[in-house]
């Protein structure tokens with residue numbers, strides 16, 4: 446009898462040992478599966494991040510290529526102005542919700558048959574803006590240069606010819622062109638302009654000559670160039686609606702403390718003129734201050750070069 450119960454006890458102990466062993470194995474297996482699973486998940490996530498990065502860089506390339514195409518076919522009246530504001534995304538310039546927005550409306554390529562209308566609208570709202578003008582000597586244009594200055598707006602240079610193949614052919618031709626537009630503005634208005642907007646912006650991909658050559662020259666001459674960080678969209682899209690112009694500007698001005706808005710003063714840009722009153726009203730209702738560019742305006746430049754370069 447005693448022998449029987451001793452055997453039974455041994456069997457039970459053996460069973461217990463087996464059970465514990467099973468449980469241990471199960472825990473080990475579970476831990477292993479968990480570890481492998483986690484590694485797989487990490488691998489998958491890393492791969493996703495990598496492939497998303499690739500997609501973003503591909504998209505950027507495509508979009509720049511598309512925009513460059515638009516620009517290369519530009520004639521003297523239309524502007525290659527579609528390059529993204531690379532260098533203009535200055536972190537110091539990002540707006541907090543309670544910042545007062547400073548907005549600089551800029552009009553390129555004038556004077557045109559629309560200049561008078563733009564000036565009238567600005568006058569209606571007592572708003573001052575900036576006109577980056579080209580060289581035109583017909584009597585209407587000469588009057589418009591004078592009106593721009595007389596009515597308190599800033600007049601800046603946007604090259605004389607606006608012909609990329611001439612303006613950017615070499616440093617010498619850039620200098621000649623710059624002197625021509627500066628002299629014309631001075632002769633008509635008495636203002637020796639020291640503000641410049643590169644045709645196509647400082648980041649244009651049209652010039653064969655490295656843009657840093659021209660940038661350096663402007664720096665030496667004490668001429669300040671301004672690009673833009675907000676695009677109305679009237680440069681590349683001929684059929685853009687008033688609504689879209691307003692939307693483009695309103696969507697972007699909220700991002701920056703200082704917004705320099707690219708618009709055009711050209712005969713074929715009627716919707717820019719039509720959009721202007723409502724745009725000004727919307728900006729003002731957001732509490733934005735609309736100002737003309739001066740030498741003290743926060744720089745908005747796509748490409749900058751360091752002094753010692």
Ligand code: ZN
Pocket residue numbers: 523524525553554603607644645
């Ligand atoms: Zn232009």
